[in-house]
Amino acid sequence: MRRFAAVLGRELRLSLRHGSDTLAALLFFVLTAALFPLAIGPAPETLGRIAPGIVWVCALLAALLPLEKLFGADFEDGSLDLLLLSGLPPAAVAMAKAAAHWLVTGLPLLLAAAPLAIMLRMPEAAIPALLAGLLPGTLLLSLLGATGAALVLGARRSGVLLPLLVLPLTTPVLIFGVAAAEAASAGQNPRPHLLLLAALLAAALSLCPLAAGAALRHAAE
Amino acid sequence: MIEAQALAAFRGERLVFRDLSFGVERGGALVLAGPNGSGKSTLLRVLAGLVRPAAGSLLWEGADALADLPEHARRLAYVGHLDAVKPGLTVAENLSFAARGSTVGPALEALGLAPLAGLPARMLSAGQKRRLALCRLALSHAPLWLLDEPTLGLDSAAVERFGALLARHRAGGGIVVAATHLPLPLPDAGELRLG
Numbered sequence: 001m002r003r004f005a006a007v008l009g010r011e012l013r014l015s016l017r018h019g020s021d022t023l024a025a026l027l028f029f030v031l032t033a034a035l036f037p038l039a040i041g042p043a044p045e046t047l048g049r050i051a052p053g054i055v056w057v058c059a060l061l062a063a064l065l066p067l068e069k070l071f072g073a074d075f076e077d078g079s080l081d082l083l084l085l086s087g088l089p090p091a092a093v094a095m096a097k098a099a100a101h102w103l104v105t106g107l108p109l110l111l112a113a114a115p116l117a118i119m120l121r122m123p124e125a126a127i128p129a130l131l132a133g134l135l136p137g138t139l140l141l142s143l144l145g146a147t148g149a150a151l152v153l154g155a156r157r158s159g160v161l162l163p164l165l166v167l168p169l170t171t172p173v174l175i176f177g178v179a180a181a182e183a184a185s186a187g188q189n190p191r192p193h194l195l196l197l198a199a200l201l202a203a204a205l206s207l208c209p210l211a212a213g214a215a216l217r218h219a220a221e
Numbered sequence: 222m223i224e225a226q227a228l229a230a231f232r233g234e235r236l237v238f239r240d241l242s243f244g245v246e247r248g249g250a251l252v253l254a255g256p257n258g259s260g261k262s263t264l265l266r267v268l269a270g271l272v273r274p275a276a277g278s279l280l281w282e283g284a285d286a287l288a289d290l291p292e293h294a295r296r297l298a299y300v301g302h303l304d305a306v307k308p309g310l311t312v313a314e315n316l317s318f319a320a321r322g323s324t325v326g327p328a329l330e331a332l333g334l335a336p337l338a339g340l341p342a343r344m345l346s347a348g349q350k351r352r353l354a355l356c357r358l359a360l361s362h363a364p365l366w367l368l369d370e371p372t373l374g375l376d377s378a379a380v381e382r383f384g385a386l387l388a389r390h391r392a393g394g395g396i397v398v399a400a401t402h403l404p405l406p407l408p409d410a411g412e413l414r415l416g
Contacts, residue, residue: 002321010318017309078303081271082319082357085294220271 003088004096011100021066026108029062033116044121051122052130052181056174058116059109059134063141064166066105068159070097070149075219080153084220091213098146098208106138122185129184132194133177136201140173143201143208150212153219172200222246223268223286223365223396228277232263239276243413245398247364248391250410253400259416261400262302265367268398269299281365298361302369304354308343312353315342319357328359331386333379348374359386366390368399380406 015022036054037047074080083093113134117127148166152158180193222244229239237260245251253261266272268279270286270293279286286293306315312334316325329335332352337345345353351374358366366387372380384406387397399405 006318006321013314013317014307014309017307077307078301078305079307081269081299081301081303082305084271085269085297085299086318087291087295089291220266221273 003086004092007083007086007088007093007096008100011097012103015100015104021069022104025062025065025105026112028065029058029109030112030116032061033058033120036120048121048123048185051117051120052126052178052185054120055113055117055122055130056134056137056178056181059113059138060141060167060170060174062109063101063105063138063145064163066101067145067149067166068162070101070146071153071216071219072149072158075153080216081220084216089213090216091209094146094150094212094216095209098142098212101146102139102142106142110134110138122181125187126181126185129190129194130177130181132190133180133197136194136197137173137177140197140201140204141170143204144169144173147208147212147215150215150219153215173197176200222249222282223398224280224283225268226278226280228264228267228279229275230260230263230267230272231275232260236275237263238415241277241413241415243411245396245411247394247396250387250391250397250399250407252405252407252410252412253398253415254402254412255415261415262369264415265299265301265369265398265400268365269297269367270294271299296363297365297367298358298363299367300354300358300369300371302373304350306342306345306350306353308341310342311338312340312342312345313338315353316356316360319360321360323360325356325360328356331359332356332382348376348379351375352379355383355386358390364395366395366397366399368397368401370401370403371399372401372403372405 033054040046071080074083084090110131114127114131117130145166148162151165152161155161176193176196180190183190183193224244226242228241230237243251253264255261263272267274270290313325316328326335329338332355334352334356342353355371372383375383387407391397397407
């Protein structure tokens with residue numbers, strides 16, 4: 001556990017030191033979502049209806065941005081070998097990396113989502129369901145993203161490969177996340193969609209670190 | 222002691238070595254020599270447990286070393302041909318992960334980097350970055366040191382300091398396995414020629 005905390009602490013320190021990279025995902029999220037009223041027009045009924053979709057798609061794309069560097073930077077400068085030799089199983093290294101990605105990218109996205117949804121005229125009743133969906137949703141994006149990032153290590157054009165690999169895996173997350181917010185704005189119960197998201201999270205929590213860990217070991221060979 | 226029995230390994234599709242057997246006692250040292258591409262780095266990565274051998278076995282104190290990889294990782298320190306230095310962190314911060322909470326001052330002192338402790342690592346020269354990578358050894362309590370071209374780019378004063386570090390490690394019962402083309406400060410080391 002102390003070693004896990006050491007890897008996590010190292011990741012957070014590196015992210016803080018490269019603050020511009022960290023802010024890039026959040027800025028991308030806010031700016032792309034802010035473009036929609038300009039492109040579609042500010043009519044509240046149109047915007048409010050598609051707001052959950054806008055927030056979710058923008059959050060998904062923003063979470064992809066820092067993925068290439070998640071393991072790529074360590075792979076290129078030799079730090080990945082040291083992480084694998086830190087005495088932690090590779091799955092735990094992958095888990096620490098995914099946790100760092102969530103703290104640095106997922107959590108800020110979650111915090112920025114509420115003001116953004118209000119800006120997009122989303123019905124107030126739907127905002128709690130949107131956030132309740134984004135909490136497991138951003139965790140899932142970090143876990144799936146870390147797995148994808150570990151799998152493309154060492155591949156040429158990994159930057160192109162990564163979204164092609166991760167985006168199809170995240171479609172269920174997107175579908176249930178948006179469905180929860182839409183159900184709430186239509187006056188229905190968002191609970192079934194949220195429970196499905198939680199089930200996806202439970203599966204990803206147990207499987208993604210194992211897959212990512214195996215990919216890291218393979219990349220080091 | 223560490224003992225290799227009939228090791229073989231692939232690099233990509235190519236078999237780089239086979240039937241490699243050797244042993245290094247506590248306090249001993251082994252220098253890997255051979256032309257470029259003869260498999261010196263691959264052998265070090267096999268000994269570190271980073272690359273699975275295609276055949277053969279690796280024994281630590283008589284027991285299979287690669288059965289529990291995290292356990293094996295705890296008894297070794299590996300310095301690869303890359304320095305693993307983060308340019309955005311300071312010299313001292315670069316060592317904080319390897320230090321596991323202990324103080325990094327003596328390690329920086331051992332390789333003459335103490336005056337640069339607060340400097341961002343991006344300001345270091347290639348030789349200074351190499352010295353920073355070697356500082357991790359001074360922080361390690363692991364008995365087995367695996368070194369890939371450790372003195373590449375070092376000046377003679379730094380090589381001398383590094384020699385003192387190696388001598389102290391071996392005097393304490395440590396083992397050194399190093400791949401190199403340059404003469405290393407390792408008195409009475411065995412030599413294994415590959416390729």
